[in-house]
Amino acid sequence: MRILVIEDNHDLAANLCEYLEERGHLVDAAEDGLSGLHQAVHNAYDAIVLDVILPGMNGITVCRMLREEAGKETPVLMLTARDSVDDRVTGLEAGADDYVIKPFALREVDARLHALVRRASAKGQSRRLEVADLSFDTGTLKIRRGSRSIELPPIPMRILEMLMKHSPRVVPRGDIEAEIWGKTPPDSDALRAHMHVLRSGIDHPGEARLLQTVRGRGYRLADADTL
Numbered sequence: 001m002r003i004l005v006i007e008d009n010h011d012l013a014a015n016l017c018e019y020l021e022e023r024g025h026l027v028d029a030a031e032d033g034l035s036g037l038h039q040a041v042h043n044a045y046d047a048i049v050l051d052v053i054l055p056g057m058n059g060i061t062v063c064r065m066l067r068e069e070a071g072k073e074t075p076v077l078m079l080t081a082r083d084s085v086d087d088r089v090t091g092l093e094a095g096a097d098d099y100v101i102k103p104f105a106l107r108e109v110d111a112r113l114h115a116l117v118r119r120a121s122a123k124g125q126s127r128r129l130e131v132a133d134l135s136f137d138t139g140t141l142k143i144r145r146g147s148r149s150i151e152l153p154p155i156p157m158r159i160l161e162m163l164m165k166h167s168p169r170v171v172p173r174g175d176i177e178a179e180i181w182g183k184t185p186p187d188s189d190a191l192r193a194h195m196h197v198l199r200s201g202i203d204h205p206g207e208a209r210l211l212q213t214v215r216g217r218g219y220r221l222a223d224a225d226t227l
Contacts, residue, residue: 001048001117002026005017005078006036006062008208010200019106020113033057037088040068044141045111046120052080052091060094067095073083075154076117077109088193093200107166111184129164132223134202134210136164145202155180160221163211168222195219 002022005066007013008031017027028043030036033054040048040062048066059078066072078091078099091099097116100109130138132147138161143150152160161170164181177185180194199211212220 001113002028002044002219003041003047003113004028004036004039004045005049006030006033006034006054006059007049007051008041008139009051010196016106016109020110030158031055033059033062035131037062037065037070040072040074045074046117047075047077048147049077049079049109049113050096052078052082052087060090063091064094065094066161073120075120076110076111077116079104085193086191087195088189089196092156092197095153098186099190103118108184115184116154129154129161131164131167132208132210132222133163134221136160145204145207148204150201152201155194156201159194159198160202163168163219165220168220170218170220172218173194174218176219213220 003015003025005016005027007016007029010031013029013031017029028039030039034056036054037049037057050059052061054062063076066074066076066209076096078096079102080087080091080099081102088099098112100112127138129138141157141212143152143160155199158180159176160178173191177191203209203211208223210221210223212222212224214220
């Protein structure tokens with residue numbers, strides 16, 4: 001893989017680049033947000049490792065500009081020292097695909113990058129999933145609720161697909177984590193942050209609530225009036 005590391009901590013960036021290069025990856029590095037954004041826009045990368053706190057332009061802004069202005073869909077793994085759900089949700093809503101919290105194990109970063117690239121490159125047959133007025137074409141990745149279009153980051157989108165396929169059954173939290181992260185499960189709040197992004201996307205005020213938390217069991221996507 002060709003990877004861009006945008007990290008202003010010289011020692012951390014050097015260790016991360018060396019580790020990834022030892023595993024056969026081609027790695028470029030940037031020490032500030034502006035130069036990192038420039039490289040991300042003008043070069044083709046398989047994945048980007050992006051720190052949140054950067055000089056000049058923070059990682060949230062870099063990620064948002066990469067998605068909204070440059071139209072780049074390169075998978076982004078965000079590095080954050082902020083251990084709150086709100087901070088993580090902010091990164092996900094800006095377009096990040098996943099995140100790890102500092103301090104982290106280098107092998108976890110490598111494993112998450114592999115998972116992100118696999119998901120980005122996976123090509124499945126088109127299948128239209130429907131629950132109430134929510135539809136998801138898994139081939140074109142188009143999601144609609146009634147007359148409005150919905151944009152979701154890759155992980156909330158993958159969770160949505162799983163919940164729609166199992167609707168109206170309850171999907172245990174552990175099953176979702178295993179499907180998304182495999183043998184490298186994240187910290188306990190990671191799934192909650194992704195579910196917040198998913199709920200914000202599909203359940204707007206005035207609409208019937210489709211995404212339901214079943215306390216002590218997991219999550220369900222279904223029209224409550226039909227249960």
